[in-house]
Amino acid sequence: MDRRVRVRFAPSPTGPLHIGGVRTALYNYLFAKKHGGDFILRIEDTDQTRFVKGAEEYIQESLKWCGIEPNEGQGYGGDLGPYVQSERKPMYRQYVDQLIEADKAYYAFDTAEELNEQRENAKKQGLPGWQYNAVTRQYLKNSTSLSADEVQEKLYAGEPYVVRIKLPRNEEVRFHDEIRGWVVVNTANMDDKVLFKSDGMPTYHMANIVDDHLMKISHVIRGEEWLPSAPLHVLLYKYLGWEDTAPKFAHLPLILKPDGNGKLSKRDGDRLGFPVFPLQWTDPKTGDISSGYRENGYFADAFVNMLAFLGWNPGTPQEIFSLEELCEAFTLERVGKSGSKFDPDKTKWFNQQYLREKSGAELAELIKPQIGADVSDEFLAGVCELMKERASFTHELLADNYFFETPSEFDEKTIRKKWKEHTPQIIEELTAKYESLNNWTSAEIEKTFKDFLTEKELGMGAVLPNFRVLVTGKGMGPSMFQISELLGKEEVIKRLKSGIEKLVQA
């Protein structure tokens, strides 16, 4: 029964893709690559009322950014399309009819209002879990309770109807989940779900079975929220006669909010100040903007690495994995069963790790577009090299502007604590030493500095903070000798002189 591994990611285009969705896509992708199989993108838009403009493009762009692009599916071609369910509309009817003929499904004419009334009544009587099932269907308007003539009459008259699955009254449905093991549910606790809606579209339940079968899907890897309906899907495969090729199931645990309990939501991100979406998203109706990891300065590979580790681990101490390494290491067996709370701090840490591994030149290339000043690539690479040890994000590399302009303000605290009466005199003498230094390298700058201290019998603390504040305006930062080398002799001396002037006046 070994066959080609084919998995799908099947989001509905109802808005931006949540990071939980991205992780589901990622695990599908990793599983496919691990087994040399196919990763397919299918758009599940059977609910036309929830369609959101731009969502499909957002999904594709997100996957692309993450580097987990499908090799088949909507926007990627393939022989088993179309890969959008609304475009497959004509394909479903025959399978619904097949079920009706096999007495595994039936027509139902109840209106939404009538059903709501049933639920309300049941609730009033203290029975909140009303179901359309083997018992209640006898009292409702459908082809199991009405005569054949009545049914024909209604159909002929064009009365709206849905088609429901006909579940047995009391039968155990069991299936093996790749992550959870055996799951057993009794049909007495399930209801006759609608398979085909009155608007002529199948519901998710019907469409996903038909499509997975037609697209030869071997494994269904999806979120835990689908676990309760998995038995229904198993039954559908059986009733359609597709048991032999039914896919295996794996239900992923959910991603939870960092604090408290419950599923991670957009609100949590707003509240706690971190993105919940891979890319920034502007709501087409309200104009509301939701921040994205990409726009917040996260590296795609760091983001993917972090996501992979939320619910999965390789069983080794290694934490930094490239996408290729993840493909190699990933197994469903090592996916945990329980939900994981999202940790923004750890996400930041991952980004920091990736930032460190990049060279100054690589980082310079990345931040180049954000630089207003006219600087050389070499200079910018030097800035990045100096700043990267104290940054987690690329924008932090540019947090201090003293590399690009002469400071106009001087750190107040440093001045207050370190600037003494005799300081101008000392700095002027130091400046003179530097003016005669020809080999302007950080090592020489440092040596000159230390010799000067020895000569004057001064400590580091008396001179270096002042040196720093004059050149950079700051009270802290990378090595002053390296900064000086990068800035160049002329610039450093210029700043020392103009700085003293300003401070003496003040």
Place this chain on the structure above:
RNA sequence: GGCCCGUUCGUCUAACGGCUAGGACGCCAGGUUUUCAUCCUGGUAAUAGGGGUUCGAUUCCCCUACGGGCUACCA
């Protein structure tokens, strides 16, 4: 309410009956550093509770508690 799934340091997790329950993030302390950051060293801290099974349970079973998911002509 019903059904299903789950439960190891604050968080992500390792230990698939057998060591002082390991690692990472965070936090705290010390060291390095002119300073901040980095870095190094150390520390804090967990098997939800109760019953079994067993020579031995984090691990297997049951109950309880807690948490989550589902319960639409939404996916």
